[in-house]
Amino acid sequence: MLTMAEVMRIPPLDGCSVIAGHRGLTRRVQSVNSFDAPDVVPWYKAGELVLTTGYVIRNDEVAQVKLVQQMAQRNCAGLGIKVNHFSSEFSTLLLQAAEEHDLPLFEIPGHLSLSDLVFPLLRELFTFQDRHKEQTRRKRFFAGLLQEEWTSRDEVLARGKEFGVLPGHGFICIYVSQGSPHSGDRLTDPRRLPEFIHFSGENTGVDWMMSQPGDAVIILQSPLEGEACELPVTARKLAGDLIDHRRVSDSEGGVIIGIGTYQDDVMGISTSYRKAREAARLGCRVAPPRQARGI
Incomplete structure (x- = not known):
């Protein structure tokens, strides 16, 4: 919200x-209402x-204060x-109230006018709600x-079409973790990964998707049906660029990157993800994440 x-x-x-109540600017807005009658407060x-x-209420200071109090009680x-x-x-x-x-x-x-405000607000709220539902x-x-x-x-392709998952394409998963995959350490912030990916180059010709089921995962998808397009090479280059960018942007802490195996079908994505996590675990055992490393 x-x-x-x-x-x-x-x-x-x-x-x-x-003009007042600035500390409450973190309050969440769920809906918009307008009124001129004093008896609508119970429905807020x-x-x-x-x-x-x-x-x-223009000439009634007591009513003004009461309105604020009642709205606050209802967590408006x-x-x-x-x-x-x-x-x-x-x-x-x-x-003061x-x-x-x-x-x-x-x-x-x-x-x-009030309508000048209501309609743009409703449009933004509906857009935000739709975006949240999509996410x-x-x-x-x-x-x-x-x-x-x-x-x-068939179900995977039907559901995944909305998110760009296509039949006949190749896939590789990249697992990104700050700290050990078993340690419960804070993972690399998934919200920053798109920035990292674009930093590595936007002209790779490879589609990418984000997934965060408790960790940070990048799913690379080959651009052409039936063509691997050097996807493993692209995955390794992206991993290297992520590590280099991590060193530059955040010198504290390390990052472990695991690259999964190439899969020529959408049903192999889970296998690539599992292999990527295994690679990350191996990387943690071989070299603790004091520095950014990739396997």
């Missing part, structure tokens, strides 16, 4: 100013960002109020593939 800090960077919300939900003209994400209905600055009591409850309070400029499907698919949960080739 998006945080309030991230939401406040979405146009046109980036034109609004947070956790994670809800509330937008209002503030008309019904934040409150936006249009400034044109307040004849002067927001009341001190309102600002927002600060006390760490509820982000921001002012909406007079030239923006969850991807994680589950590759975890099942590497752990041999999928036994039907």
Whole structure:
């Protein structure tokens, strides 16, 4: 879910100013609501960002404070109020309540309507939710593939098509670990691996996919159907580039890289993954990960 800090960077919300409750900018936003009636508070939900003209509470400081308190009790994400209905600055009591409850309070400029904010927000929230669902499907698919949960080739290809897994192509797995595969040490951050891969060269002609079923795995896929395209050579080059880049970007700690065997069918990916882990374990025994090494 998006945080309030991230939401406040979405146009046109980036034109609004947070005036209190800055400590609550880490609150997660799940939905957006707008109101002008005072009796809707009982229906607020956790994670809800509330937008209002503030008309019904503009002259009632007690109601303003009560609104913030009730929203905080329901773990709402934040409150936006249009400034044109307040004849002067927001009341001190309102600002103090927002600060006390760490509820982000921001002012909406007079030239923006509530609908100007609601629709872009909903679009971003739906996009984020769709992306999160896709990432969850991807994680589950590759975890099942590497752990041999999928036994039907047709099922693997049907599920994997969404993530770029193609029939008739060759595959090699590269296992990347910081520390021993058995030690429980922190693994190389999977979020940084795409950066490492692009660093090694974007013109290799090899497709790559990421999977993190508890470890960091790169799956290389040959670009042409039925053509190995020197995939083992490419895998070794990529591993070497990863090690060199690791030395430059993070001098502390070591990294172990295991390269699996080449497989000419999608159902062999789990075998390549297993061989890559075995290579990493062998590398740990031969040379403890004080420096970056590859097997």
